[in-house]
Amino acid sequence: MLTIAFPAAAFGTNCYVLATGEGEECLIVDPGIGIEETLREVLTQNRLKPAAVLLTHGHIDHVFSVTPVCGADTAAYIHSDDRYRLVDPIGGLDSGLVGMLEQQFGQKATWTEPSNVIEVTDRETLTLAGLDLDVLHAPGHTEGSVMFGFGQLPEGVRAPEELDRTMVTGDVLFAGSIGRTDLPGGSGAAMERSLREVVLPLPDSTLVLPGHGPATSMRRERSTNPYLQGLNA
Template structure:
């Protein structure tokens, strides 16, 4: 699987591009703030065409550039419980945080809702851009947070570490940490259930591509992540 990862310009939210190979359709996952130029270069260099945008959740730092990417037949896929956030994600962050984002971004934030939005639910399997993607509902960071599971791994990774599948965890699971639950729509109780019933059952051979920070593996997180201990 051809895989590219690069952070947005604000809060370093990771954007991912997945494809079966050069010259093919691709999936764009979590296009955040200020990723357009880098994304455009990746698409041009590898002759990729976005077939869909997958959103792990509806927070601004993960969805801000969804509309520039979407259009025509390219839809944004989001869990039904986070669908309301795409109406105006700017309305769901505090004024001080918005001011900080705009100062760091260097421009006034604007928003236009995607023309095509497809609501997904946990347990669905999507067939997009030649890839099979499992949708796993994992609320806690937001009501509609999901993991996206793919039964393959980025090219070359399996030569370096024992991984056989990939899971994009958004802001549910990070290397050594988890997503915060004190924002509107967050729930510590729901996060604990998601960690116990969704994250812990993931196989040790799963490569974890999180919404922030470096990639990791479930084997490593199970052994070292303090938020998974004792669950």
Template sequence: MFALGFPAAAFGTNCYVLAPAPGQECVVVDPGIGVEEQLAEVLAEHGLKPVAVLLTHGHIDHVYAVTPVCGGTLAAYLHADDRYRLKDPLGTLDPGLVNMLEQQFGRTATWREPDDVVDLHDGDQVALAGLDFHVKHAPGHTEGSVLFELGQVPDTLTQSPETEGLDRTTLSGDVLFAGSIGRTDLPGGDDAAMRRSLREVVLPMPDSTLVLPGHGPATTMRRERTTNPYLQGLDDQGRPHA
């Protein structure tokens, strides 16, 4: 599997491109703010043709470029519980933040929904570009946050003691980061739901899982299970022990 990630122009959101190999069809995951030019360069350099866009959740920093990337021909895949967020994500932002983005990019911020949006649900199996994605609903950061799981790892994965034995990949969006988790204090966030997701969805993932998060560096489930403070001491109700 070919996998490449790069940060968007704002908020450090990771945009990923996944394909069976260079020169083939690919899937774009979480095209955030200002990614269009760099994404076009990545696609051209590796001879990739996008066939769909996957969204881990509906926050603006993960979906801002979804419509231009889809281009009226590709479908965007998003959990049904976050579908409403594509109607007017700019309307949920503080006016000062919108003004900052407009100053940074030198143009008025606009929004249009993608023409084709496919609703995802927990347990869905989605076959795209020769890859099989397993959808796991993990609410807490947003109502419709999901993990996308694949039963393989990138061919270019650097071999080291840290990566030895890895045999699967999870795109974790803003549910799980290296050493942290997504915040739950934004509209639609739910701390209790996040704790349940950590206990019931994240913790059962095998140690052999490569984790590609929505922000920050890649990590592994082996590392997070032993070092991530938000995963330590979760009891049967998903509450951290004191």
């Protein structure tokens, strides 16, 4: 699986481009703030055509560029419980944060809802761009946070541990941490359930590609992540 990752211009959000290989259709995961130019370069260099955009949740730092990336034809996939966040994610931001973004990018922050949005549900299996993926609903960071699972590894992965699958975890699970639960729509109790019932059952052989920070593995997180300690799947 061709996998290209790069950070957004704000908040360090990881944007992922996934495909079966160069010259094929691709999936774009979490197109955040200021990613458009880098994304165009990635698509051109690898001769990729977007088939779909996958959104792990509806926070602005993960969806800011979804509409220009999707254009009129490409669908954006998001869990039904976070669908409402695509109506106007900027409207719910603190005015100071909006001002900071406008100052950084030199233009007024505006939002247009994507024209083609497809709602996904828990345990749904999708086949997009020649890739089979599973949707795992894991609320806590937001009501509709999801993780996307693939039965392949990125090309060129060399690790000391046996890995055979990939999970794009958004802001559910990071290397050594988890997503915060104190924002609107977040829930500590829901996050604990998601960690216990959705994250912990993942095989140790799972490569974890988080929404922020470096990649990790379930084996490593199970043994070192303090938020998983003391939980029983």
